Amino acid sequence: MMSREWLLLTEMEKNTIASFHNDFPVKVGALAKAFGIVVKSSTLAAGISGEIKKDERSGYVIRVNRHDVKARQRFTLAHEIAHFLLHKDSIGDGIVDDILYRSSLSDTMEAQANRLAADILMPMPYVNKKMAELSQYREEERIEKVASLLEVSITALKYRLGK
Ligand SMILES: [Zn+2]
Incomplete structure (x- = not known):
């Protein structure tokens, strides 16, 4: 998207x-x-x-x-x-x-x-794929990990995810 x-x-x-x-x-x-x-x-x-x-x-x-x-x-x-x-x-x-x-x-x-x-x-196909791969983690942790993979701030990724 x-x-x-x-x-x-x-x-x-x-x-x-x-x-x-x-x-x-x-x-x-x-x-x-x-x-x-x-x-x-x-x-x-x-x-x-x-x-x-x-x-x-x-x-x-x-x-x-x-x-x-x-x-x-x-x-x-x-x-x-x-x-x-x-x-x-x-x-x-x-x-x-x-x-x-x-x-x-x-x-x-x-x-x-x-x-x-x-x-x-933060292309959404990648974000969604990684979020799904990390489904064993709590949401906060998933967001932290994906932000780190993308080298973006947690705030930027949360905003991207509509949170
Ligand atoms: Zn500007």
């Missing part, structure tokens, strides 16, 4: 993302590269998780705050890739996302980027 944002992508974009869904955790840095995006691990201002800008020399550049925990950096990168795919025309001088993924874009656009980021990092 993919988001409605997924349906807005071109076949090529969908195929590119799907080609990264054979191996987990999703190699989100390599995915950005596959879209021609340069990714930099940077020291960003406190309270800023990431940004995407168009650079005259390098094309699109995503910077992820290297001081955030790894799972968060991965979500930020997927979120910025989602802006690239969905909101290219609105990037302008750049989109800067704070820790709550708020930027100069509308809340609707931010929610779209979050949903597509979830599709990128």
Whole structure:
């Protein structure tokens, strides 16, 4: 079950993302590269998780705050890739996302980027398969284990599961 944002992508974009869904955790840095995006691990201002800008020399550049925990950096990168795919025309001088993924874009656009980021990092067929395989564990533990396999936060996975 993919988001409605997924349906807005071109076949090529969908195929590119799907080609990264054979191996987990999703190699989100390599995915950005596959879209021609340069990714930099940077020291960003406190309270800023990431940004995407168009650079005259390098094309699109995503910077992820290297001081955030790894799972968060991965979500930020997927979120910025989602802006690239969905909101290219609105990037302008750049989109800067704070820790709550708020930027100069509308809340609707931010929610779209979050949903597509979830599709990128936590494809439901994999989540459902792993949750089923771990059925001997209590739900809390299952969620912890699957979040760890996907290198996402427990909060992100719970949200994905509608909890
Ligand atoms: Zn954003």
